[in-house]
Every structure is written in structure tokens, then in C-alpha cells.
Amino acid sequence: GRPGADADDVVARVTLPRGVTHAPDAVVPGTDGCTADAGGREVLCRLGRLPAGTTRPVQLNVRVAGALDRSAEIRVTGAGAAETRASVRVVASSANLTPVWSGIGDLDVTEVGAPLLVCRYGAQVPCPSVHRPHDNNGLDMQPLDDAAPPGPRADVPVSSQTTLALPAGRPVVWAGLYWSGVRAPGDGWSAELGTARLRAPDGTWTDVRAPADAITRVDDSGRSYYPSAVDVTDVVARGGAGAWALADVAVADGRSDPEPTYYAGWSLVVVHGTQAADGASVTVHAGGAWIGRATAAPAFAFVAEAGTRARIGVVAWEGDRGSGDDRLSLSGVGALTPLRWDGTAVAGGGSRSNAFDSTATGWRYANALGVDAKGFEEVVLASDVGTLTPTTSADQYLIGVVTVRTVAPDGVSAP
Known part of the structure; x- marks a missing residue:
């Protein structure tokens, strides 16, 4: 898209690693507009219009089945903006044992x-x-x-x-x-x-x-x-x-x-x-x-x-x-x-x-x-x-x- 242009219909697609699923019913509310597929691992967050130069924080609540050290993959698209990809490390403990490698x-x-x-x-x-x-x-x-x-x-x-x-x-x-x-x-x-x-x-x-x-x-x-x-x-x-x-x-x-x-x-x-x-x-x-x-x-x-x-x-x-x-x-x-x-x-x-x-x-x-x-x-x-x-x-x-x-x-x- 054009440098400095607004982005329309922004969507963040999050692929959660095995053992991690979307938890929309968490006590702390997550970002509105985020829904998951039937398996709970593919999440779409529809963020709408983002003016140029602004940021939009997204909180995605998840449920973890056990100890793990893996990555969630993120892909953000929107009309008038270049596609962006990123990954976020997900580390969880169990029984006081935490993944160290x-x-x-x-x-x-x-x-x-x-x-x-x-x-x-x-x-x-x-x-x-x-x-x-x-x-x-x-x-x-x-x-x-x-x-x-x-x-x-x-x-x-x-x-x-x-x-x-x-x-x-x-x-x-x-x-x-x-x-x-x-x-x-x-x-x-x-x-x-x-x-x-x-x-x-x-x-x-x-x-x-x-x-x-x-x-x-x-x-x-x-x-x-x-x-x-x-x-x-x-x-x-x-x-x-x-x-x-x-x-x-x-x-x-x-x-x-x-x-x-x-x-x-x-x-x-x-x-x-x-x-x-x-x-x-x-x-x-x-x-x-x-x-x-x-x-x-x-x-x-x-x-x-x-x-x-x-x-x-x-x-x-x-x-x-x-x-x-x-x-x-x-x-x-x-x-x-x-x-x-x-x-x-x-x-x-x-x-x-x-x-x-x-x-x-x-x-x-x-x-x-x-x-x-x-x-x-x-x-x-x-x-x-x-x-x-x-x-x-x-x-x-x-x-x-x-x-x-x-x-x-x-x-x-x-x-």
C-alpha cells in the first residue's frame, strides 16, 4: 500500500501451537472480534480500520494443556497495508517444571x-x-x-x-x-x-x-x-x-x-x-x-x-x-x-x-x-x-x- 496510508479491514490470523487453544471465556476479557475455528488453534481477530501511524494492542487469552516451549505464528493483513508476519514464543510450566530448552x-x-x-x-x-x-x-x-x-x-x-x-x-x-x-x-x-x-x-x-x-x-x-x-x-x-x-x-x-x-x-x-x-x-x-x-x-x-x-x-x-x-x-x-x-x-x-x-x-x-x-x-x-x-x-x-x-x-x- 501507500506509505503512511490508513489500513482497512485489518485481520490478524494467529496459529497457535499444539497444546494451546483459544479461551474466550477467560476471566480477563480478550480483544473483541477474535474468534477461533472448531479446534481452537486458528484464531481470526478482525480489527477493522487502523489509521496510519497508530498501533492496536491485541490480547488473546489461551488455554495450555501442559508444559511446552513453542511458537504461535501471526499473520496480519489489511487493505492498503503490506502483509506482516511474526511469531511469539509460548512457554508454560507444569508441576513446577519449566521448559529450559x-x-x-x-x-x-x-x-x-x-x-x-x-x-x-x-x-x-x-x-x-x-x-x-x-x-x-x-x-x-x-x-x-x-x-x-x-x-x-x-x-x-x-x-x-x-x-x-x-x-x-x-x-x-x-x-x-x-x-x-x-x-x-x-x-x-x-x-x-x-x-x-x-x-x-x-x-x-x-x-x-x-x-x-x-x-x-x-x-x-x-x-x-x-x-x-x-x-x-x-x-x-x-x-x-x-x-x-x-x-x-x-x-x-x-x-x-x-x-x-x-x-x-x-x-x-x-x-x-x-x-x-x-x-x-x-x-x-x-x-x-x-x-x-x-x-x-x-x-x-x-x-x-x-x-x-x-x-x-x-x-x-x-x-x-x-x-x-x-x-x-x-x-x-x-x-x-x-x-x-x-x-x-x-x-x-x-x-x-x-x-x-x-x-x-x-x-x-x-x-x-x-x-x-x-x-x-x-x-x-x-x-x-x-x-x-x-x-x-x-x-x-x-x-x-x-x-x-x-x-x-x-x-x-x-x-
Whole structure:
């Protein structure tokens, strides 16, 4: 149209992503003149005449089915004006877990981890219990320091390492570092909650700092649990596969708990491959979902496509090897089967009735004494919204990360 001319019959066409629908009945009124098709994802807002040089704000109320990180596409047309296109990012949380990274392409995701406290029996550290179905609860949990960095240390020095395995030739697209610990009401912390030192396979140490607003959780006995998280994509992309180590995070500086449940540990979550317009969809959700005996289990909903193959992964803290009846159930599927220490689900595989059993892929022992970093057997989604429900009858644990990788039957994931 002519520069500076008025625009007539202006229409904004909004295509909402899967899992998001128009909500005209929301408490806060939306812009008049916006109507959706029967599916609720294609919305037309008829804005009428717009004088040259003016703007017209549009509020579109929507309903979100679950956690997602996708884009709404907008196309604006009008007589006397050039067509305009834009996109708006839509991010939604569920069960206190928020998408922190999402992508599509030739992508896969892996979780590895290790404890920072291990049991002691006499002079043996770790004690023989790391090989057997024993818990951190009641054991003499002591600092592990088997990858000690140079320079000043925390008040309670801790360090451990895990092995990150990546297929040859696949670049790191995204990586997140997570760590956690617990203290009793009478204990202090050995360091700042958001500080840590990360060592790459070539031996290079990097100081990392998580946001200062880390949230602690308190259980029914007054114990404080914290999760910390930081994006380490650049560091892991340079370092690649191999033995990674973490050192000197905050751990309990005492042992005052009359019913000890001490743990501390860490994990790397790594997405690898190449991004493209289609292929597998990978989303990493992070936060802190507390599952305890005295609280209702939070249901985590995520948006995908019915019929797609889905691989779920978790990072969780304080799960017990010896306690049963911890389940991670998916709507339309049932309880998921955890992969074992070596990443398999064959003989000696995980139990659906003990989903959070202290299995940390990459660590040198099968029992990680309070640290879970692993995947579950692939399943087929029964609907466009998958709901994960963690439950327990005796244990309590903190879920810090849920990863979701989906692939449609034809290999192309829908946006």
C-alpha cells in the first residue's frame, strides 16, 4: 500500500501451537472480534480500520494443556497495508517444571551423574553397600573427594566424576548442569548453594555459578533440600565425551539428623545432534517437584502427538535403592520401566515399582546412594497430552529434571 496510508479491514490470523487453544471465556476479557475455528488453534481477530501511524494492542487469552516451549505464528493483513508476519514464543510450566530448552532435528538426549557423598564402613570408602540394595538412609554418609581440584577448597571438600558417552561426530547442542544436597535443621551448608567447579575430560576446571534464587524444599522433618542449575552448553561442547567431574558444591557440614538421610550429587543433561525443520523433538524441563509421603503427587503434563514414540528421562534426588513402590506412571501407558546403570533394560533391568532407585548413568557403581540420572524404556503416547505422575508409599524424593524426546511414526515430529 501507500506509505503512511490508513489500513482497512485489518485481520490478524494467529496459529497457535499444539497444546494451546483459544479461551474466550477467560476471566480477563480478550480483544473483541477474535474468534477461533472448531479446534481452537486458528484464531481470526478482525480489527477493522487502523489509521496510519497508530498501533492496536491485541490480547488473546489461551488455554495450555501442559508444559511446552513453542511458537504461535501471526499473520496480519489489511487493505492498503503490506502483509506482516511474526511469531511469539509460548512457554508454560507444569508441576513446577519449566521448559529450559526445546528443539527439533536429528537430536537425542542423555543424562549422567554421580554422588558426592558415599557410605563408609570402617576404613572402606565407598563401603560395600554401593553394590547392594542399600539406601543412603541410615548409612554413615561421608564426603567423596576423588577428583580434587587445585586451589582453595570448600569447608567440606567433595568431588566425583561421571562418564559422558556421546556417539562419534555428534555435536553438543545444549547442556545443563544440576546439583543438589540436603541438611538437617541443626546443620549448616559447607559452601554457597549456587557455586561449583566443573572439570572437563581434558582436565580444565571451570568455576560455575547458578542463579542466586535457588529454592529450597523442606520436608515434614524440617530437612532442607536444594536444587541448583546452570547452562553449561559452551563448556560441554568444547569438552565433549569423556570423564567429567564436579567439585565443592554445598553439602551438609554436620550429621545432626537423628534419622539420617544425607545425600549430595550432580548430573549433566546433554542434547546432541543437529537441529532441523523436522525430526525428533527434545524438550528439557527443570525446576523442583517434591514427592513425599505427606503431600499429593504433582502431575506433570507435557504436549506431544498421540502415536509418537516417547523416551522420558529424569534427574532426581534422594530416591532409595531399597524402598519399593516408587512409580513414574504415564497416562494411557502405566508405570514406566527405568533403564539400568549401563543404559539397558535387559536382564537385571529396572523395576517399574522402584523407579527412583539411585541409578546414575556414568558413575562407576550401580548404586548412586540418592542420585538418579537416567532414562526410561521408550513407549508410545496414547494422546496429545501426556501426564506423568510420580508416586510413593514409603520413600520421598525431589525431581529436578524431566526430559522428553518424541518421534512420530513417520519420523517427523509435528510442531
